[in-house]
Amino acid sequence: MYFVAAVLAVLSGLFYAAGQHQVGSLGTTMCEYGGLFCESPYLVLVGAGLAVAWAALVSVR
Numbered sequence: 001m002y003f004v005a006a007v008l009a010v011l012s013g014l015f016y017a018a019g020q021h022q023v024g025s026l027g028t029t030m031c032e033y034g035g036l037f038c039e040s041p042y043l044v045l046v047g048a049g050l051a052v053a054w055a056a057l058v059s060v061r
Helices: 003-021 025-033 035-039 042-058
Strands: none
Touching: 003 025, 003 035, 003 042, 025 035, 035 042
């Protein structure tokens, strides 16, 4: 689950960069299909935080 959180954190950064038009043609395609996430990349970051919280809760020994 920590892997999923890391992937979501990286995606949040990519969506932020795409929203700022710093990624090029890939950013245009990303914002075409995921416009909400380009406008609000913190939503993906919140998902990453929830994944970390879930992983910590599940892995309690």
